[in-house]
Amino acid sequence: MGFNVAIDGPAGAGKSTIAKRLAKELGFIYVDTGAMYRGIALYMIKNKIDTADETAVSEAVKQAQVKIAYEAGEQRVILNGEDVSGEIRTEQVSAAASTTSAYKAVRAHLLELQRTLASENDVIMDGRDIGTTILPDADVKVYLTASVECRAKRRYDELTAKGEVHELEQIEEDIRKRDHQDMTREISPLKKADDATEVDSSDMSIDEVVETIKKLVK
Numbered sequence: 001m002g003f004n005v006a007i008d009g010p011a012g013a014g015k016s017t018i019a020k021r022l023a024k025e026l027g028f029i030y031v032d033t034g035a036m037y038r039g040i041a042l043y044m045i046k047n048k049i050d051t052a053d054e055t056a057v058s059e060a061v062k063q064a065q066v067k068i069a070y071e072a073g074e075q076r077v078i079l080n081g082e083d084v085s086g087e088i089r090t091e092q093v094s095a096a097a098s099t100t101s102a103y104k105a106v107r108a109h110l111l112e113l114q115r116t117l118a119s120e121n122d123v124i125m126d127g128r129d130i131g132t133t134i135l136p137d138a139d140v141k142v143y144l145t146a147s148v149e150c151r152a153k154r155r156y157d158e159l160t161a162k163g164e165v166h167e168l169e170q171i172e173e174d175i176r177k178r179d180h181q182d183m184t185r186e187i188s189p190l191k192k193a194d195d196a197t198e199v200d201s202s203d204m205s206i207d208e209v210v211e212t213i214k215k216l217v218k
């Protein structure tokens with residue numbers, strides 16, 4: 001069994017930035033489970049499966065093989081043999097992933113892969129249900145959050161840096177919608193595990209958040 005750190009929280013709370021830094025400093029593997037859900041969503045988009053149709057998605061997901069590889073310490077998402085790590089980072093995929101990740105068959109499809117990675121390695125795993133469902137016995141559990149306004153601004157800056165043009169108001173609205181979907185779904189909704197430590201990153205620097213979590217690990 002590896003040493004497992006679970007970091008859950010809403011979109012834009014800084015989970016991936018923090019988890020990547022922590023993994024590097026602690027010599028752990030970083031497992032980004034959101035990227036796996038994005039891989040499944042991309043499969044549906046590419047194959048013109050209506051993401052609102054749970055029956056169709058549940059059938060199609062059987063053909064979507066998601067694997068994780070590491071290149072120079074960076075996680076890559078491999079979908080049916082193709083590296084889709086870049087393609088999964090669009091707003092279209094974000095929205096589709098929020099919809100399809102609510103389906104039981106999709107969650108069941110990825111559960112084993114996530115648990116196996118955690119049992120074989122020391123991991124920092126981030127997502128929505130890691131502390132509550134995937135790794136209920138994780139050694140350290142963190143619920144990382146921030147205000148909606150702050151998360152929207154971070155996403156906006158990230159997309160702008162990539163050269164994508166978006167309205168800040170639209171991003172904020174999308175985040176609110178995604179929060180609602182992720183927090184109110186029936187299976188594995190996003191919520192703080194009873195034994196998780198809540199960290200609000202709204203007014204904290206990346207360094208401060210990393211140090212706060214490191215103290216929980218040591």
Ligand code: DC
Pocket residue numbers: 011033034035037038094097098099101102126127128129130178182
């Ligand atoms: O963290 P992210 O934005 O890359 O996640 C994409 C979507 O996947 C998000 O809407 C919620 C979903 N997700 C999930 O349901 N469970 C996880 N463990 C990780 C992500």
